[in-house]
Amino acid sequence: MDVVSPELNSLLPDEIMDTEAIIMDDDPPSESPAASGQSQPSDDSPVPMETDVPAVPEIVSLCSDAPPTQLTQAGTTSTPTGSTLCSTTSATQLLLTSSTASSSSFTLRPKLSAPFTLSANHQIILNKVASSPGADTTRSPCTTTTTTTPGGQQFMVTAIGKSGQPIVLQLPHTGSKSASVQGLGEAKTNPQHFKVVTIGGRTDLKPVMVGKAVSSASQVSTLQAQQLKTVQIAKKTQVSSAGPIKFVFTKAVNNKGLTAQTSVSNVITGRVLSTSSPVTPPRTITLSETLGSSSSSKIAISPLKSPSKLTVVSVASQVPNSPQKSVSLPLNMAHLGHQILLQQSTATSPAKVVSIHSTTMKPVQTVTVGGVGAPQFKTIFPLSTPSNVQQIQVPGSRFHYVRLVTATTGSSTGQAGSPITNSSMTAKPMVVNTTQVRMSVPIVPAQTMKQVVPKPLTSSGQVLTTQTQQRLIMPATSLPQIQPNLTNLPPGTVLAPAPGSGNMGYAVLPAQYVTQLQQSAYVTLASSSGFSTPTGIQTQARLPLNGLSTSGAAFRPRKPCNCTKSQCLKLYCDCFANGEFCQSCNCTNCFNNLEHETDRAKAIKACLDRNPEAFKPKIGKGKEGESDRRHSKGCNCKRSGCLKNYCECYEAKIMCSSTCKCVGCKNFEESPERKTLMHLADAAEVRVQQQTAAKTKLSSQISDLLTRTTPAITSGGGRMPYTFVTKEVAEVTCECLLEQAEQAELNQQPQATAERMILEEFGRCLMRIISSAGKTDCPSINC
DNA sequence: GAGTTTGAAACT
DNA sequence: CAGTTTCAAACTC
Structure with missing residues (x-):
């Protein structure tokens, strides 16, 4: 299916990943050294050791407007099982509360000073956060504070979310080694190594463990203070108690056109963290899978054309012995707005890992979020702004891509199911979010081209519209059995936490639904751009409903389905077949919605089991020399002559081909x-x-x-002519006509003669009326 | 709008 | 893989 016209694709050559580089690895790797905390480059993305990596200040942003949130920074390596990356004990705590604390061993940087103090017990207390200038305080209060630990560590704390709610940042003891990884890296103690922690986001946050780990090979000592990278994590609300959620972010920054670009990727307990540290602020982040955990499917997207391109998308399936799950997504640092939705399965469930890495070497940074009672679902969302999803088709490629374009800055309210945003920042966070974010991921194109009208990319500050058909495929972690080939998922599928799905895992969301969630439910991350943008308000596209976009005539509304028995979980249902949620449909007992994501995921799985091509477009390119558009499977009509809409070929306005098995076909040239x-x-x-x-x-x-x-x-x-035919004129005329009739009768004229005389008189009357009209306002008529 | 026809999807 | 059934859209009246 042609998702996007070739013309559009031609405009975005550098934004598209090499489709041929995509690697699907369904074979779960055996327990690798990575699981034991050793650096392990991802399979599909050779990541150099970070020994050569100049240290780059790192920013970890946790967006939450939730109640007390505890962030534990442990410089730690993960346990052999990878289940624990953070140490809550003996850790320095940054307690971000509205209260004022007393002594502080930290020094606050004047520039970024905020209501932020440190208590004697290593707790940083952040007063009610001040909202970013111009931003909606109710939505994205943000506070940024930079502090220096006794050990020389500098932290930049940015609080986003509800003000006045205590957030605890538990840091590893400054004197501690923060695990073996720390010992190897020792970069943490570098006085010029910034760590920016942004706290904000949603309510209901459970204690979050934030651990920063440097792999053994990392040479953090070379970190440069002026370079900051930020990872923002927005936590979902309404999360029931669950096991610790752990994220491992491998951040890679490719700064195209920049010099001194290096990268390092580290694997910690099956998690790989790679961070590049270009001299200039990072521009590209590549998320990649890293784990040494078992089964994992990977999609490698090779950044052949541009360092800024996405490189790898890897999906790790859950394996009993390797609880960890990894989702790697290539990210373009220069363009924020990618979305990653993660879910933590259970308290005992393996940690989910999102690793971001680039091909370049970078300091390793591990962010672990979780802990007892941590939200069951984790989502990573575009940090600064909602992303605009655009579907991209590469001519000659069998893959289709999704381009996620973030809008500019803005704040939004967080709600249940809100995604966690993962993003990176440059040393000046505000700058980062102002840039346009684009991410390309191979996706399954929608079945038809209708509804797919790419919008021109908008730069920051512009209003973005949302595509309806594009969907980002994400893994369903908690459903190992439901791990269809990514390319076969319903077009434009996004995995998101499914409310009420328990440990179900990710929900397969239509892309447009993500937009909906962004608008209505998801937390708007107080992006760093909010700092730079005075307004800090982002305008988002309206939610397209069932293929209907309010953005304009570009999208043709999909017909609402009328399913009654299929629960809209069969391919009978066009909505389901197109990977969309039913909205504004007339269906009954519909399960094609987020509330029934479990069933929906199973249905998708079933469909793919029956036909791996089930969600692929039926109308595609034919063989060489044939028409560009042809039915992939062909029709099987018998009575319609293939000249009615019963015939899929005719409906698609294409002629039947040799693949068709129709009888009595009349649909040929x-x-x-x-x-x-x-x-x-x-x-x-x-x-x-x-x-x-x-x-x-x-x-x-x-x-x-x-x-x-x-x-x-x-x-x-x-005066109009009728205005002259007054009552008087009409009466006089009638008298004249009667007189003619009387005369004819007196003269015993035949009837025909009488009628002629009357008509002639009528003509004369009219002539007199007309004649009088031009002379006087009150014409006089005399017989 | 109800009923029929049709062919894809689902099932056996 | 073939035959049958189910289903929802297309179509007719």
């Missing part, structure tokens, strides 16, 4: 029936157009006539 039908259709169309034009013209003429005549009547400059 030379078919007279088809030609007749076409002519009739054309004629009908022409008629409709003519009628429309005629109506328009008539309306215009009437309107024009009224416009021209009204002044003449009202002004007195001229």
